[in-house]
Amino acid sequence: MPGMPLPPSRWTLRAQLLASVLALLTVVMLATGALTVLETRRYLEAGLVTDLRGAAGRVDERRGLRDGDGEGDGDRRVAPERRGPIAAPGGGDVLVLGLTPAGAVATTASGVELNAVVNESGADDTLDAGQVAAVAAAATGTRPTRVEVGGDVGTYLTTTEVLPGGSRLVVGVSTEQVDELLAKLLAVVAGGTAIGLVLVGVGGTVLIRRSLAPLDRVAATARRVSALKLDSGQVALAERVPAQDADERTEVGQVGLALNTMLDNVESALHARQESETQVRQFVADASHELRTPLASIRGYAELTRRETDPVPETVTHAIGRVESEALRMQVLVEDLLLLARLDAGRPLERDRVDLSLLAVNAVSDAHAAAPDHAWELDLPEEPVEVSGDEARLHQVLANLLANARTHTPPGTRVVTRVRPEGPLVRLSVRDDGPGVPEALQPSVFERFTRGDDSRNRANGSTGLGLSIVAAVGQAHGGRVEVSSRPGDTTFSVLLPAT
CATH class of the missing domain: 1.10.287.130 (Signal transduction histidine kinase, dimerisation/phosphotransfer (DHp) domain)
Known part of the structure; x- marks a missing residue:
């Protein structure tokens, strides 16, 4: 269907080579980029886990957590000597959250809630209730877990330590720097792949065209010969x-x-x-x-x-x-x-101005005298139609066409001789409503010694050269011959260059 792309089997050799190179390059670059990103991610996440362990080691608040909700047997608490910010190993933000067995924010022995996000400047931010619930729901084990805290806090890699009495201490390090680095790396890989494909496509087109130029010259020679x-x-x-x-x-x-x-x-x-x-x-x-x-x-x-x-x-x-x-x-x-x-x-033939209209009148008159049992008609334009050629040979062409119609059609057949200008050509045609030329005979009807079958009802002998002379004379004048035939409508035409 129009507009649909061609299947690869119908592509040119240039297109197939270029598509193959681009496909191979795409696979190689994507595989290389994927391995690079995966290996970099593995390395960065390993470093993030190391930072998390360092942060968990520095955050020693277990002694400052109240056991339970501050009530009960002994109301055990150990007050820490320090309430200041917790140092963030690796320069990233660190999240510290203490949770009671009931899931509420735990407090230190001095009554300060253990809920802080320590940033690079050393300032402490706190989590709201929704963020605390998100951390509490996700941080349930000692294995490092990514937690989407929400808000502007971002994502943290957390680890949870269960303390005596059921309280939990959640420590996390921000994954922002790692995620940004991986995003940049993905952008570089994608951009590099796209740029590489464009450069290889342009360069490959030039190189393939240059490499196949000899084949083009060979094809050009074959076309000239054809x-x-x-x-x-x-x-x-x-x-x-x-x-x-x-x-x-x-x-x-x-x-x-x-x-x-x-x-x-x-x-x-x-x-x-x-x-x-x-x-x-x-x-x-x-x-x-x-x-x-x-x-x-x-x-x-x-x-x-x-x-x-x-x-x-x-x-x-x-x-x-x-x-x-x-x-x-x-x-x-x-x-x-x-x-x-x-x-x-x-x-060479004679080259004179020949009035085809007058030639047709004379030829039809002769045919009428030879076969009065046929209906001979003329269809001529108002003005005379002239061509440059040999009058005797052109008369023979028209006489042979009329003789062919007379010989191969039964009495009473209507035969119309027509002359019409057609642009730079003049069409001289003889049409009859006889039985027609067999379809199998039409491709060779102008060849020498070609005769119709018995159904053509030849009343007189035929040499099989009449129509071949028509074709030869027409070609010698720079024209051509045509035939169109079906039962009841047969037309032989000679197209000649107009004067």
């Missing part, structure tokens, strides 16, 4: 892959060398074909030329015999008539072959 007309005539196949692109030591050079070898073989075959065609054409021309004289003599003697005044047996008269008829038919065939041989040899 545009040459190789089906007939003298062919000069001078195209070759340049020597620098035909080095067998490289992959592209091997392709170029193979193409040059193939072109050498093709050129040899074309020369052989041309020599064979030339010999055949020369033979046909010579044979046709030599047969004209004896055929004329045969016809002359046959006519002379018919003019004999002495009685001639009826069987002899019939035989002489058949000899004359077949000699005439053979003479037409010889003339057609000689004309085709001359056209094949490239013999």
Whole structure:
């Protein structure tokens, strides 16, 4: 469907190479970045655990915690000698929170709540009730645990120590510096990967284009050869892959060398074909030329015999008539072959201004006289249509088209001869409503000695050269021929350059 991307199998070689390189680079860079980030995270978290243990060792408040809620047996308490801020090992913030068995904030022996976040400046912040509840819910074991305290306090790695009497002492170190460093590292890895892909994409495109330039030159040579007309005539196949692109030591050079070898073989075959065609054409021309004289003599003697005044047996008269008829038919065939041989040899035609409208009128008049049982019609424009060409040959083209319609259609068939300008061309067409040309015969209908099947109802003999002469004369005038046929609608057209 339009707009859908092409599948990889239909990508160009450049696109496939570039996509493969970019995919491989992406995998390598992402794997390297992931290993780097994971290893850095492991290292930083190990350092964070060490800082946490150092902070827990420095925070020795167990002696200052009241056992329970300050009531009960003995109301044991040991007053610390210090209430100042707790030093933060490693320069980061340290969280210290004492919790009673009931989950409330514990106090020291001097009545001060053990609820402090010691920052780098040594100032103490306190947690609100929601933050205390969050820490109390998450900090339940001695294993280091990440706790999202909430608010502007951030995330802490905490450890919990259970004291005699059920109280708990939670100590934590801030993970802010570690998280920021990992975030920056992730950004660097992602940015580096993106920049690397862009640089490799641009550089890879340039390098791949330069590396495949010889292949482009080989393809250009193949395209020039494919545009040459190789089906007939003298062919000069001078195209070759340049020597620098035909080095067998490289992959592209091997392709170029193979193409040059193939072109050498093709050129040899074309020369052989041309020599064979030339010999055949020369033979046909010579044979046709030599047969004209004896055929004329045969016809002359046959006519002379018919003019004999002495009685001639009826069987002899019939035989002489058949000899004359077949000699005439053979003479037409010889003339057609000689004309085709001359056209094949490239013999130039006359170039005069020819009025196709007048030519069509005369040809249709002749066809009407030859086959009055057909319905002959003309479709001509108001103004005369002229082309530059050989009037005799163009008349033969139109006569052959009309004879083809007369020969291969039953009586009563409507045949319309039409002349119409079409831009730089003039279309001369003959259309009939007869049975049509069999579909299997249409591709070869203009080839020599092509005849229709029995359903075409040929009333007279056919040499199979009429339409081939139409095609040859049309091409000699710089035009082309077309056929369109289905039962009840058959059109033969000749398109010629307008004057």
